[in-house]
Amino acid sequence: MIRQTLAAGLIAAATALPAFAQAPAAPVPGWAVGRPEGSTLAPHAPRLTVTPLDQVPVGALRLPPGFHAEVYAHGMPGVRMMTEGPNGTIFAGTRAIGRVYAISRNPDGTTRTRVIAQGLAQPNGVVMVGDSLYVIAVNRVLRYDNIEANLDNVPQPVDMTAAFGLPTEQEHGGNHHWKFTILGPDGRIYTNVGVNCNVCQTDRDKFALLVSFKPDGSDRRIEARGIRNSVGMAHHPVTRELYATNNGRDWAGNDWPQDTLHRIRQSGEDHGFPFCSGGAADPQHNMGHACSGFVQPAALLGPHVAALGMRFYTGTMFPEQYRNQIFIARRGSWNRARLSGYDVVVAHLDSQGNVMRLEEFMTGLRDDANQRFADRPVDVHVMRDGSLLVSGEQMGAIYRITYRQ
Amino acid sequence: MLFAAAVLAAALPGFAVAQDAARGRELAATAHCTNCHGADGRSQMEGIPSLAGQQPGFITLQMILFREGIRQVPAMQAFAQNMPDKDIEDLAAWFASLPPGPPDDRNARDPALFAAGQALIGPRNCASCHLPSLAGREQIPRITGQREDFLLHTMKEYRDGQRVGADTVMNSAVFGLTDADLAALAHYLSHRD
Numbered sequence: 006m007i008r009q010t011l012a013a014g015l016i017a018a019a020t021a022l023p024a025f026a027q028a029p030a031a032p033v034p035g036w037a038v039g040r041p042e043g044s045t046l047a048p049h050a051p052r053l054t055v056t057p058l059d060q061v062p063v064g065a066l067r068l069p070p071g072f073h074a075e076v077y078a079h080g081m082p083g084v085r086m087m088t089e090g091p092n093g094t095i096f097a098g099t100r101a102i103g104r105v106y107a108i109s110r111n112p113d114g115t116t117r118t119r120v121i122a123q124g125l126a127q128p129n130g131v132v133m134v135g136d137s138l139y140v141i142a143v144n145r146v147l148r149y150d151n152i153e154a155n156l157d158n159v160p161q162p163v164d165m166t167a168a169f170g171l172p173t174e175q176e177h178g179g180n181h182h183w184k185f186t187i188l189g190p191d192g193r194i195y196t197n198v199g200v201n202c203n204v205c206q207t208d209r210d211k212f213a214l215l216v217s218f219k220p221d222g223s224d225r226r227i228e229a230r231g232i233r234n235s236v237g238m239a240h241h242p243v244t245r246e247l248y249a250t251n252n253g254r255d256w257a258g259n260d261w262p263q264d265t266l267h268r269i270r271q272s273g274e275d276h277g278f279p280f281c282s283g284g285a286a287d288p289q290h291n292m293g294h295a296c297s298g299f300v301q302p303a304a305l306l307g308p309h310v311a312a313l314g315m316r317f318y319t320g321t322m323f324p325e326q327y328r329n330q331i332f333i334a335r336r337g338s339w340n341r342a343r344l345s346g347y348d349v350v351v352a353h354l355d356s357q358g359n360v361m362r363l364e365e366f367m368t369g370l371r372d373d374a375n376q377r378f379a380d381r382p383v384d385v386h387v388m389r390d391g392s393l394l395v396s397g398e399q400m401g402a403i404y405r406i407t408y409r410q
Numbered sequence: 411m412l413f414a415a416a417v418l419a420a421a422l423p424g425f426a427v428a429q430d431a432a433r434g435r436e437l438a439a440t441a442h443c444t445n446c447h448g449a450d451g452r453s454q455m456e457g458i459p460s461l462a463g464q465q466p467g468f469i470t471l472q473m474i475l476f477r478e479g480i481r482q483v484p485a486m487q488a489f490a491q492n493m494p495d496k497d498i499e500d501l502a503a504w505f506a507s508l509p510p511g512p513p514d515d516r517n518a519r520d521p522a523l524f525a526a527g528q529a530l531i532g533p534r535n536c537a538s539c540h541l542p543s544l545a546g547r548e549q550i551p552r553i554t555g556q557r558e559d560f561l562l563h564t565m566k567e568y569r570d571g572q573r574v575g576a577d578t579v580m581n582s583a584v585f586g587l588t589d590a591d592l593a594a595l596a597h598y599l600s601h602r603d
Contacts, residue, residue, distance in 0.1 A: 040535055047539035050467050050548035051576045053474045054495040082474075101471075101576040103480045124479035126574075175571045179581030203582070 040256040056400040062379035067369035077405035078116040087386040090153045098131040130184030141184040144171035168222025181234040193217040199234035204254040231276040237315040250312040255340040264312040265302035304360035309338035310346030314384025322391025334382040347371035434504030451508040463510025467548040469502035510555030527598025558600035
């Protein structure tokens with residue numbers, strides 16, 4: 006398999022070079038390839054103002070029997086990716102609004118929210134490493150030591166940017182530069198480096214990657230190549246294999262490609278983007294590659310659904326059938342005539358780690374009849390009591406899902 | 411009018427909060443917005459954008475980006491700092507209610523430049539997000555009825571990676587355009603009434 010991948014890489018280099026040399030000045034920029042004439046599809050407006058509690062659509066959520074949803078915290082515009090400190094504080098990153106929130110629990114069960122960092126460029130990557138909170142904002146890596154003891158007086162972070170050496174906003178050309186960040190069972194920090202375009206021939210050692218580092222930023226290792234933009238990943242609690250969600254390219258039709266789930270069995274393997282997406286040839290960027298030469302996706306997650314934050318369910322509150330299964334937040338489509346996603350699904354695995362089926366878990370936010378949505382789930386987090394948090398970016402709220410027999 | 415408001419609310423439940431344009435008008439005077447942006451929301455000052463007829467979702471978003479220190483324009487910093495959501499939304503509602511239009515001293519139309527700019531609108535898919543009228547929607551701004559100098563400045567910022575919006579679509583949209591291309595686009599847009 007490795008030999009095959011290497012061979013494919015050499016072919017890629019050999020075929021890509023002449024194509025670059027011959028390419029005339031393109032009349033249509035790469036990002037617009039395949040865009041249908043007259044389309045008025047555009048990203049949905051974010052909401053960056055506070056949503057009052059009575060407008061948080063918790064009542065719209067639909068769950069399997071026995072599950073119950075409540076509002077865990079609210080009033081956090083743009084809330085996205087979550088990580089939990091040793092003392093139970095939830096830290097949550099954002100994108101456009103540039104804030105990092107800390108949500109702590111009061112003795113009476115209510116929550117208190119603080120803004121612990123602001124003015125950052127897309128601080129989407131948040132992860133606890135011991136007592137330290139790492140925040141990754143595009144290429145900036147900031148480490149807030151002993152953060153939970155200092156929520157009211159957050160000290161200056163240690164700037165780890167140079168050590169990690171991630172591509173800058175300029176190098177990304179503004180494209181797919183926000184991060185999803187986790188701590189691996191091996192003590193390394195894992196993150197994505199998204200592609201610097203919608204779809205293009207690019208530096209495949211620099212973009213469209215999953216990478217890992219030692220916590221001091223040294224020893225960068227490519228975990229997976231050819232993954233367009235992964236904004237969700239987690240290690241299997243038993244096998245320790247890395248799984249990652251991936252956002253497919255835009256402007257190739259309503260139903261192609263599907264977003265994908267990737268299984269990284271061996272560091273450094275090639276998953277095929279931009280040549281192939283969802284296991285099939287890209288209509289403009291295949292460059293003669295056989296898609297069977299790349300690692301195949303572990304699952305297809307739906308077209309344009311924006312499959313983002315994912316975690317294995319490691320708690321005991323939910324029924325046994327959910328143990329060690331993957332919960333995936335699907336933020337919801339924009340580059341599609343009809344809305345897709347806006348829910349949380351479960352990928353059920355067999356004992357070998359193969360995905361057997363996808364199951365809808367949290368629905369009710371997408372109104373198909375009127376083509377509206379009430380919120381956009383972007384991440385999930387398993388609390389120590391086994392309940393599941395779901396962050397709703399559009400309404401700035403975090404929902405908590407519990408189970409009672 | 412009522413019907414239009416209902417449609418907007420249906421399309422975007424997030425923006426269905428009542429905004430008070432009359433309160434926004436008072437705020438615009440006391441906060442001195444109109445000193446630079448014009449008493450009628452049409453800027454007569456170089457480098458200052460007109461806000462008349464601008465999309466309220468766009469104004470709200472930009473004010474929040476100023477407030478949070480994400481979009482850094484020194485002239486706006488003091489005004490946006492600590493401004494409550496409600497004030498921002500009311501200001502946005504008032505500016506949005508004003509009829510858009512060019513500055514009083516708009517330059518004469520250069521037919522060749524106008525045509526060169528017009529020719530880029532299709533290939534760059536401007537109407538995809540800004541709509542065929544180029545009046546924008548929600549977080550996407552109106553780009554007609556705007557000052558030519560400000561349009562050019564803004565597109566250069568997007569092209570050169572000095573500005574991002576709520577997303578990075580505009581950075582991609584102007585990627586690879588020359589200064590001359592951007593000047594033509596700015597001229598076309600400022601003269602498209």
